Amino acid sequence: QLQLVESGGGLVRPGGSLKLACAASGVTFGSRAMGWFRQVPGKEREFVATISWSGESAEYADSVKGRFTVSRDNAKKMVYLQMNSLKPEDTAVYYCNHGTYYRGSGYMTPLGSWGQGTQVTVSS
Numbered sequence: 001q002l003q004l005v006e007s008g009g010g011l012v013r014p015g016g017s018l019k020l021a022c023a024a025s026g027v028t029f030g031s032r033a034m035g036w037f038r039q040v041p042g043k044e045r046e047f048v049a050t051i052s053w054s055g056e057s058a059e060y061a062d063s064v065k066g067r068f069t070v071s072r073d074n075a076k077k078m079v080y081l082q083m084n085s086l087k088p089e090d091t092a093v094y095y096c097n098h099g100t101y102y103r104g105s106g107y108m109t110p111l112g113s114w115g116q117g118t119q120v121t122v123s124s
Helices: none
Strands: 003-007 010-012 018-025 033-039 047-053 058-060 070-074 078-083 092-101 108-110 118-122
Touching: 003 092, 018 033, 018 118, 033 058, 033 070, 033 078, 047 070, 047 078, 047 092, 058 070, 058 118, 078 092
Parallel strands: 010 118
Antiparallel strands: 003 018, 018 078, 033 047, 033 092, 047 058, 070 078, 092 108, 092 118
């Protein structure tokens, strides 16, 4: 079972940047696609970004394309989400997960349990 812990959230002004991190424990991390999702109260959790097990392929939700970048370090068992040009509508709790990703699909189906997430608040 892959255990995941998110960090790096905080309060940032519109136009600012944050870098989220997801620390994984478990022997199968390097063979799994990883992804980021976010959720605001009263709404369903939504897909943000995914990256293949090798890091060679990444895809994004339309709402974050060109602003967010997902990356991973398999040696450190870490996944990152660099968020630039943040907008108030990016405010949410952000979660990472592993799952099933097919290149070109534009989505990752999450398979693991959800952690506590990390709160991102974009406000002036």
